Amino acid sequence: MSCRNVDCKEDYCQAIFLLAILTHFDSLKNQDIGKRFCNCTNNSEAHMTKLTLLMMFFLVSCSHTPNIAGKWQEPGTTSSIEFGRNGTFTAIDEMGMTVSGNYTILANEKIRFEIKHPNSSDEVIIGSFAVLDDGLILTLDDDKEVLTYKKMNTTTTK
Structure with a gap:
């Protein structure tokens, strides 16, 4: 398992x-x-x-790892991110630009994103995350940007 x-x-x-x-x-x-x-x-x-x-x-x-699978949206915007249970993600920003790739939960509430770019090499981003009730907070290590999301009612079946 x-x-x-x-x-x-x-x-x-x-x-x-x-x-x-x-x-x-x-x-x-x-x-x-x-x-x-x-x-x-x-x-x-x-x-x-x-x-x-x-x-x-x-x-x-098997220590308790918060479950981030599902679709999350930034309050007051159209930006969203969806995490599949199979380790994939898709993010859509305010202007409708979509990025996707794989994610891995690391130790100490860290997360690794591997973003797939067509016609160029993959991009790796490391950050921290916290799940609080229906909220998700992502803090990106490179620029310390903090992203706050709310869980949407739809769930993923990936």
Whole structure:
């Protein structure tokens, strides 16, 4: 399961976390509480350690990421941006100029846009984002421009 560009179910991630904690009881196999939860042998100790590390890695990768999929519009303008669940986006400015490409959610609420330009090389823009209720705030790193959007009622099926 990939957590790229979409929300992971928090309950699912919490269940994985609990499973990782329970498998960690392998290290307690010589204590009474560890014996109650698993009957581990030396052969399975390495396997359980790897499983625990894998579970913890999965949990970290599934940390809650705000869902930006859907169509957003700048209040008082015709400018909009639509994010597909498949990592694509399309933005339309006030004058009707359209750009599109791919986006990737990065760590620390950062977002990477790769804008496709016909007959020229792609353009990469990095920025920060925050989703608050029905609002989206994008801050572009290069010029610190702040863009504020409101979620539109239509949803994307991409």
